Amino acid sequence: MNKTQYDTSKFNFQQIFEELFECDSLDSLNMDIEVFKRENDQSTPFHKKYYELIRTPRLEELYTSFIREVVRPLYDESIVYQAVPTFRTAFPNNIAVGEWHKDKFYRNGEWAAEVKEDNFFLPFTDAFDTNTIWVESEEDKGDYAPMDCKYGELIQWNGSNLMHGNKTNETGKTRVSVDFRVIKLSNYKDSDQGSINTNTKFALGGYYKLME
Numbered sequence: 668m669n670k671t672q673y674d675t676s677k678f679n680f681q682q683i684f685e686e687l688f689e690c691d692s693l694d695s696l697n698m699d700i701e702v703f704k705r706e707n708d709q710s711t712p713f714h715k716k717y718y719e720l721i722r723t724p725r726l727e728e729l730y731t732s733f734i735r736e737v738v739r740p741l742y743d744e745s746i747v748y749q750a751v752p753t754f755r756t757a758f759p760n761n762i763a764v765g766e767w768h769k770d771k772f773y774r775n776g777e778w779a780a781e782v783k784e785d786n787f788f789l790p791f792t793d794a795f796d797t798n799t800i801w802v803e804s805e806e807d808k809g810d811y812a813p814m815d816c817k818y819g820e821l822i823q824w825n826g827s828n829l830m831h832g833n834k835t836n837e838t839g840k841t842r843v844s845v846d847f848r849v850i851k852l853s854n855y856k857d858s859d860q861g862s863i864n865t866n867t868k869f870a871l872g873g874y875y876k877l878m879e
Contacts, residue, residue, distance in 0.1 A: 668814075668824040673737045675819045678729065680791045684843065687720055688713060694792040694840040697758050702835070705765035709754070717754040737821060738787065738849060739878050745852040747875045752789070752845035757798045757836045763844075767832030769806075770848075774869065778858045779827050782850045786826030790844035793817050798842040802831040852877070 675681065681693055690696050698711060720726055734748050757763035770786065771779035788800060794816045801811040806828045814831075816822050826846075836842070858869035867874045 668822060669741075670816070671737065671741065671821045671823070672819055673733070673821060678733050678737070680729075680789075681818055683726070683729070684717075684791055687716065693843045696756065696841045696843060700758070700761065702761050703763070703765045707765070711756065713756055714754055718751070721751055721754075734878055741823065742849075742851060745877065745879045747850045747852055747855045747871065747877055749847035749849070750874060750876045752847040755842070755844045755846065757833060757842040757844075759798075759836050759839050759841060761836055762833035763800075763842065764833050767830060769830055770827045774827075775858055778856070778869075782854045782856065784827050785849045786824050787847050787849060788814060788816060788822040788824065788844065789846065790816050790818060790820075790842060792841065792843050794842045794844060796838050797834045798836040798838045798840055800831050801834055802826075802829050805829075850875070 685691070685693055688696060696713065698713075700711065721730070730752065734746075738748065739746060755763040770784070774784075788794075790799070794800070794814065796813055796815075799816065800814040802814055802824065804810050804812070807830070809830070811830075814822060814824070826848075855875075857871065869875065871877060
């Protein structure tokens with residue numbers, strides 16, 4: 668697990684999403700909704716608005732610049748990255764993702780082992796204690812601990828193989844974040860399988876884009 672800092676004055680995600688969601692602070696974003704299950708953890712009006720806006724030139728260009736300037740330098744070769752990062756909200760007394768899992772559960776196992784996909788956790792608020800992701804330190808060890816990450820930090824980790832999930836958020840602060848996946852180009856190959864939420868094929872021009 669590696670942590671990287673970035674310039675929030677240049678990549679000002681928090682301010683942008685406070686404007687887009689018309690709220691004073693992202694960590695106070697909330698709504699009256701039942702505790703999420705796997706089937707509806709991408710179903711709020713905030714998710715809908717995010718997925719509409721992330722494809723607009725302003726946000727698409729910001730995300731592409733972030734990948735180029737912050738993520739690409741972490742690798743010694745070209746990368747393939749998730750075209751549309753996945754949006755998460757952990758409201759107070761709720762969870763962000765409806766089940767504990769390893770990402771390879773949602774992919775072909777042989778393909779996942781071959782491509783060695785990396786996960787990246789990018790919170791737009793401070794992520795801590797019960798409002799963040801809980802993850803084991805080694806596969807199947809079961810020693811879950813919170814993935815603390817401040818706004819302005821990015822965590823690279825092995826979500827494909829490490830079991831992870833969310834506890835009920837008892838912090839009183841909402842966590843707003845995105846996550847995305849990256850594969851070294853030398854490891855990459857297309858998959859016929861699709862993503863769990865949108866069935867977007869794990870292929871260039873679909874789920875992934877190339878960054879030279």
